[in-house]
Amino acid sequence: xxxxxxxxxxxxxxxxxxxxxxxxxxxxxxxxxxxxxxxxxxxxxxxxxxxxxxxxxxxxxxxxxxxxxxxxxxxxxxxxxxxxxxxxxxxxxxxxxxxxxxxxxxxxxxxxxx
Ligand code: AMP
Ligand code: ZN
Numbered sequence: 001x002x003x004x005x006x007x008x009x010x011x012x013x014x015x016x017x018x019x020x021x022x023x024x025x026x027x028x029x030x031x032x033x034x035x036x037x038x039x040x041x042x043x044x045x046x047x048x049x050x051x052x053x054x055x056x057x058x059x060x061x062x063x064x065x066x067x068x069x070x071x072x073x074x075x076x077x078x079x080x081x082x083x084x085x086x087x088x089x090x091x092x093x094x095x096x097x098x099x100x101x102x103x104x105x106x107x108x109x110x111x112x113x114x
Contacts, residue, residue, distance in 0.1 A: 001046040006098035010044045019074070024060050025067040027103075036106025037075050037082070041068050048097045050088045068103055077105050085113075 001007050009016045010026055019039055020027035030038040043060045047053060053061070065084075072082050082105035087094040 001098075004046055004096075004098050006040075006042050006096055006100060007046050010042070020067055020071050022063070022067065024063050027067060027071050030102065035104040035109065037077070037104065039071055039075075039103040040100045041071070041084075041103060042098060042100045047099045049094065050086065050099060053099075064101060068101060071103060072105070075105065080105065083109050 005014070008014045009028060016028035018026060018028045020041075024044055025041060026044055027039050027041045030040050041064050043057070043064060045057070045060065047057060068084050072078065075082075082103055084101050084103055086092075086099065086101045
């Protein structure tokens with residue numbers, strides 16, 4: 001979608017530190033990391049929020065979770081673990097309106113988050 005920063009990353013119109021890519025998913029380092037490992041995973045398809053998921057989008061979320069596990073392995077997190085979170089709309093802290101999941105690791109992450 002024109003004007004969407006994450007679509008622009010998918011289309012290589014703006015640079016990103018890409019760590020994983022397949023036909024449906026892109027993963028790249030967050031520009032403003034809040035943990036030593038902070039990677040964003042997105043469907044390449046523009047879906048604004050989780051509320052916009054259609055029947056045909058169910059599969060891509062499974063693919064995204066598999067990609068997250070692959071990325072976590074690649075980052076050496078299999079023993080220590082990681083957090084995978086998504087924010088939905090303003091109340092959930094979503095700033096970029098293109099569905100994305102944050103993969104966080106590398107420090108002790110508290111629960112519940114602040
Ligand atoms: P959220 O608050 O869940 O919408 O998270 C959006 C995330 O995208 C934030 O952690 C930002 O630091 C990150 N972000 C925004 N623009 C870029 C970009 N061009 N490259 C990498 N990460 C970005
Ligand atoms: Zn988009």
